[in-house]
Amino acid sequence: MNKATIKDVALVAEVSVKTVSRVLNNEPNVRPVLQDRVHAAVKTLGFKRNPLARGLRGQQSFIITLLYSNPNPGYILELQNGALNRCIQEGYNLQIHPCDHNSADLISSIESIVQYSTQDGFILTHPLCDNKALTDLLDEKGIPFARISPFVHEHPSPYVYSNDEQAAFDMTNYLISLGHTKIGFIKGHPDFGASQKRFNGYQRALESVNIALDDNLIKQGLFTFESGESCARQLLNQAEKPTAIFASNDYMAAGVLKVSAQMKINVPAELSIVGYDDAPVSKQIWPSITTIKQPIYSIAEHAVEKLIRKIKKQPFDDIQTEFDCELVLRNSSSPCA
Amino acid sequence: MNKATIKDVALVAEVSVKTVSRVLNNEPNVRPVLQDRVHAAVKTLGFKRNPLARGLRGQQSFIITLLYSNPNPGYILELQNGALNRCIQEGYNLQIHPCDHNSADLISSIESIVQYSTQDGFILTHPLCDNKALTDLLDEKGIPFARISPFVHEHPSPYVYSNDEQAAFDMTNYLISLGHTKIGFIKGHPDFGASQKRFNGYQRALESVNIALDDNLIKQGLFTFESGESCARQLLNQAEKPTAIFASNDYMAAGVLKVSAQMKINVPAELSIVGYDDAPVSKQIWPSITTIKQPIYSIAEHAVEKLIRKIKKQPFDDIQTEFDCELVLRNSSSPCA
């Protein structure tokens, strides 16, 4: 019943506990014969090292905390799964910590988890990774971290991101290639750096084909369904209607879809609508929404990998890693009539 | 920089480490004077007990693992947040472990996490909690667990659930009260016990007003958008069309909405559609979907509470706790024309 300890292994393998430890940690200078004996004993006993004991002795916990503040459940779950997968591979555990990036006591709440439970490092997601007070806190405590999609880059910690600007550029170009010239844009919440990047991509695409930016076609949204709805009303109630609308996320695109339905505007025949994020709703709505899929799972995996290297003080190739997004063409977009 | 240990506290409070430990663990027989000294020392040093050392010595990890296999991101996140909240309150950490309930090596994968990392208990969610092989494994290893929404109840471990049958009964009655008599039903995935319960509620409601069950109005879905779509096609392409459709979850209801749009059936004027789960999509679609909201957060909190009592071998009032669901009336349902 009771789990085997390193002592039991030593007994069975007829070596000292230290030698067992050496084998388990791939330390050099152990005779192959003994290595085999140890491995055999480990196998017959079904031995697994006790992470608590390891952590206590080595002053580490093998725990990585994923910090997020994001209203998109699909995104978070993908992130968790990717991070978790790499953590398990590396023998780490993942601790999750949802929080509110607007909350006044964000810092104190994180300070308390830093004290209560020990963690070897943090993964900071957007927009938390741009919170100076937070990064200062972690720096001060000497806790390593990796960032996902930061907007501000001036920190020596590694970060991973997807090329939002390029993706938005590509999407806008796709709409242009369908013949659209009056393309509305609904910006994301200003707290998120991604909002700016997506808008930049849109802007750059229009400039590249010499379409002048039209302020009447650009509205400020908040990443919510309701904000998409209200921006759509503004966009579609003016004389010069757009023939396509690019919403900075799928929730807002869904809001545009609602307004179109209410105004009896046929999508995509009369109005193309595209979103961003490949949120579940984009598939669960009719017409399904053309959107952009970020490789969130891979991004999370990679962030964990970089973080673990940082924790182990191993060198990593590059402080930053960029991932490409993918256009997902669905039924909400079509050539301009 | 280095964190204070119990030894430092003992030094400052001028007592032995054991006395500090006693105070921290609320053990009896320590003079109030010393208790105060210890508390003061803890405060000035900002001392927090090291969970690793505690766990190692006490043969426990203060970790609870949440096991889930569920395709609904919103549901999972609520579950996590509820469980996490109670865990933190109780001084535990939450470890998450997504898995596939259909996977052949489900058991071996769980066996490995049981060995690799130590956990004090498991929260099993639906439908994993009905997996005999899994519960047998945990029983054999002597690891306590609590279950969320089990279908099979024959186990002495505590469980928490929402009254799905009653909620489905209420929803069906709501449709009946709107004048509907031809009410279609799309069943959920047969692997999930909830599917059966929801169907039972529908059945009981019809019986209570003497409406005969019509097999042509009952279709087997799989909880996916696509399955909702295909069931809706079957339901709406027959001569005797239903005037209302009750889908066992919101994804399928969204599928019905798609088919209705394609068939130019006006929702809710010509067809009322209701779902279940209060998934994000139910708000992000037009018309928004009338649905049922389970108090998932509370359910998760309560499951953790019961589990911790079980771990600490404290008595709990009742092995089961039932929570009520709530009807959320939105725009996809209206009186029968």
Place this chain on the structure above:
DNA sequence: AACACCATTGATAACGATGTCAGTTTATTT
């Protein structure tokens, strides 16, 4: 006054792993 009893306290050993360091082989050099 002697005794038992109980509340209070602390010295020390565990928990299961890894780091230090010294001792014992074995290989290499002369």
Place this chain on the structure above:
DNA sequence: AAATAAACTGACATCGTTATCAATGGTGTT
């Protein structure tokens, strides 16, 4: 063959906490 270097091995201390158990002192009983 002797000297030296290198490879190998294990005894023991250590991480921060809690459990065991013995020692202390005060109270009440006879």
